[in-house]
Amino acid sequence: MAELSKFPAEDIDALIRNAELRSELEPYYDESIVQLNKSRLPLTVENDYLEMMLAWEVAPVLPIAQWFDPPLRPVHPAGLSQEELHDELMNLADLLYEKQIVLDFTEHLSDCELYLLICRDILPSREKMLAVRDGYLHWDCAGVDENQEIWLTYYATEEEREMWEEINERSAPYRLEVPYPRALPTDPN
Template sequence: MAEIIKNPADEINAMIRNAELRSELEPYYDESIVSLDERHLPLDVENEYLEMMLAWEIAPVLPISQWFDPPLCPRHPSFMTQEEVRLELRKLAEALYEKQIVLDFTDHLSDRELYLLICQEILPSKEKMLAVRDGYLHWDCASVGENQEIWLTYYASDEEREIWEEMNDRSAPLKLVPPYLRDLPSDPNEEK
């Protein structure tokens, strides 16, 4: 979090930086900058926000595999033993974590299924490659938006299942314990 500016020279530098940032953001001018003007934030907080906006606007959109140097190009699992798949899966999950990508809702998938999901869906996915992220990119491996059955069966809390049943006017699927419990890197800012 930014600190309150107290030194007059720092205040002047912050004003200059604010003008530079606004100038750089001019091609991307939209309601988010207009709403910023109405908030009357401290200058250092506003500059921090503008820095994040600029980083987002200029970040390239690349397949996640190309966020790495050299690009990630994992072996196809059909040529690997189960133990090799398990070890390579761990390496892939840790590599993704280094780029602040975490895999959520994975315990219903076997190691081979999760490995394939990473290779076929996550690594080719085009996303903004930010130089600095203030949070983690969460990859929903249960495809909550498309197939709520998996999420309801293995991951939804009793309260979430009850809300879903009320909204959908039908019973949720039988709740089961995920068959492949694993300890993958997770967002340190969230409770487990």
């Protein structure tokens, strides 16, 4: 017992917490823990990492609409005026932001198109519902992975366009101004 008294109480608490976390993570043991064992992180940093790993492993996978209480059930846009649709869209964007979801590359879409994309693609999408998120979930509304034309036309920087042309050995589409500029919540980082 005299041996333990040489260490500050915070260090002892951190060691105990580390053992608890490693025990809870045992069923999920994989190469990320093996790599962690090889690193020389301060114990508090390691514990933060282990807590994030545990949160990820135990988080339920739910449709984003069910992350809300009550679950989100947006009204069909057909019965809304343009102003009502815009207000509903902004409300949905704010609600998603509260759950740390940001909508990227939206300004090529009309309010109705973006509203439908949220209702049809985002809200039913099954994602990990983390109690605490370290960052934001970014939703690519331009479908950059599937269709780079939209990104190149409206969002890519000149440098990105030149790089794309060099890699693809062809000209990028003409650059255009976004037709629907809007101010949606963004990742503060």
